[in-house]
Structures are given as structure tokens and as C-alpha cells.
Amino acid sequence: QIQLVQSGPELKKPGESVKISCKASGYTFTNYGMYWVKQAPGQGLQYMGWINTETGKPTYADDFKGRFVFFLETSASTAYLQINNLKNEDMATYFCARFPYWGQGVMVTVSS
Amino acid sequence: DIVLTQSPVLAVSLGQRATISCRASQSVSISSINLMHWYQQKPGQQPKLLIYRASNLASGIPARFSGSGSGTDFTLTIDPVQADDIAAYYCQQSRESPPTFGSGTKLEIK
Numbered sequence: 256q257i258q259l260v261q262s263g264p265e266l267k268k269p270g271e272s273v274k275i276s277c278k279a280s281g282y283t284f285t286n287y288g289m290y291w292v293k294q295a296p297g298q299g300l301q302y303m304g305w306i307n308t309e310t311g312k313p314t315y316a317d318d319f320k321g322r323f324v325f326f327l328e329t330s331a332s333t334a335y336l337q338i339n340n341l342k343n344e345d346m347a348t349y350f351c352a353r354f355p356y357w358g359q360g361v362m363v364t365v366s367s
Numbered sequence: 368d369i370v371l372t373q374s375p376v377l378a379v380s381l382g383q384r385a386t387i388s389c390r391a392s393q394s395v396s397i398s399s400i401n402l403m404h405w406y407q408q409k410p411g412q413q414p415k416l417l418i419y420r421a422s423n424l425a426s427g428i429p430a431r432f433s434g435s436g437s438g439t440d441f442t443l444t445i446d447p448v449q450a451d452d453i454a455a456y457y458c459q460q461s462r463e464s465p466p467t468f469g470s471g472t473k474l475e476i477k
Binding site: 290292299300301302304350354355358359360 | 404406408412413414415416419425455457459461465466467468469470471
């Protein structure tokens with residue numbers, strides 16, 4: 256069955272970086288794009304962008320241009336989200352999704 | 368981007384019908400294909416697909432969930448509402464990139 260398994264929760268300080276993984280199984284990884292979605296505490300779902308798993312080309316939503324990086328390790332069927340120079344407003348749960356399948360989410364806490 | 372509008376909260380009694388609406392800023396239909404989907408999200412969990420293409424029940428979803436609509440107006444119906452249905456419900460369109468979500472409707476028990 257199709258599964259997306261994400262890495263564990265993260266506790267970081269402002270200014271640090273975080274790397275979140277999303278390992279896919281149960282389908283051919285390069286046949287479907289991988290999407291990233293942010294959910295701030297108590298808030299709704301915000302589309303961050305997606306990465307073409309065949310070419311590796313990322314596309315970022317406007318709010319996520321600059322500090323956010325999508326990349327792949329295709330041989331491991333894994334997608335990554337890296338957030339650089341963390342800010343308080345980055346504190347959220349981050350989901351990967353191959354719609355309609357979703358990872359379980361990674362909670363990122365940013366605290367000094 | 369296509370904006371999807373949902374009411375923030377809906378309160379219903381157990382055993383009654385819940386009707387959750389989603390209005391799109393432009394049509395999300397292509398010919399007879401309505402590219403609107405509904406997800407349920409419980410606290411601490413990832414969203415779960417309930418309805419795809421407006422009216423198709425996803426695998427394993429109880430028949431008390433149903434969806435309807437076309438163009439810009441869509442509805443998710445839960446009938447009868449059970450205690451386990453307390454959650455947030457999101458519509459999502461795949462008509463245009465980027466895929467966008469409604470702001471979510473929290474279903475509460477009256």
C-alpha cells in the first residue's frame with residue numbers, strides 16, 4: 256500500500272536550519288510529484304509548493320520562496336524539505352503529500 | 368489562485384444531518400468533471416480523503432458521508448452525524464495549480 260513516512264519532531268532555535276524527510280513506498284516514486292503543506296498551530300492547511308520527482312525541479316508558493324528548499328534522494332524514494340534561518344512563524348506541522356496520500360506530519364518547534 | 372471559502376464552524380446534534388459548504392472563486396469543473404475534493408482532519412492526524420471529484424466516496428469511508436456540487440458550489444453532507452465525526456473538514460481543488468484548500472470547517476456537537 257502507498258505510504259509516506261516522515262521524520263520525527265524537531266526542536267530548533269531561531270536562525271537554525273531543519274531538514275525534514277518524507278520516504279515514499281508502495282508506488283513508483285518518480286511517477287508522481289511530491290507536495291508540501293504547512294499547518295500552523297490551530298490553523299488550516301497552507302500549500303507550500305511541490306517538487307517534480309522526475310526532474311527534481313521545485314516550485315515554491317510565493318510565501319515560501321527564499322528560505323525553503325525542496326530536494327530529493329531519488330534512489331531512496333525520499334523527498335526533503337529544508338528550512339533555513341528558522342523564524343518563530345515557521346513553528347508548525349509540515350506534511351508531505353502525494354495527493355490524496357499524506358505523511359503523518361512533522362512538528363517543528365522554534366524556541367530560544 | 369482559486370480561493371475556496373468555507374464557514375469556520377458548524378454545530379449539529381448527534382444523529383442529525385451536517386451540511387458543510389465550499390464556494391470557489393471560479394469554476395473548478397472541466398466538462399462534467401468536478402475537481403473538488405473533501406478531507407477530514409482530526410487533531411494530531413494528517414488529513415484523510417473522504418470524497419474525490421465532488422461526489423465519489425473514497426475507499427473505506429462510511430456511506431453516511433456524501434458530496435455534491437459543480438462549478439463553484441460544493442457540499443459535503445454527513446448524515447447521520449456520529450461522535451467520531453468531530454473534526455475539521457477541508458475542501459481542496461485540483462482544477463488549477465496551485466492546488467488550494469478551503470480554510471476548514473470545524474464540526475462541533477450541539
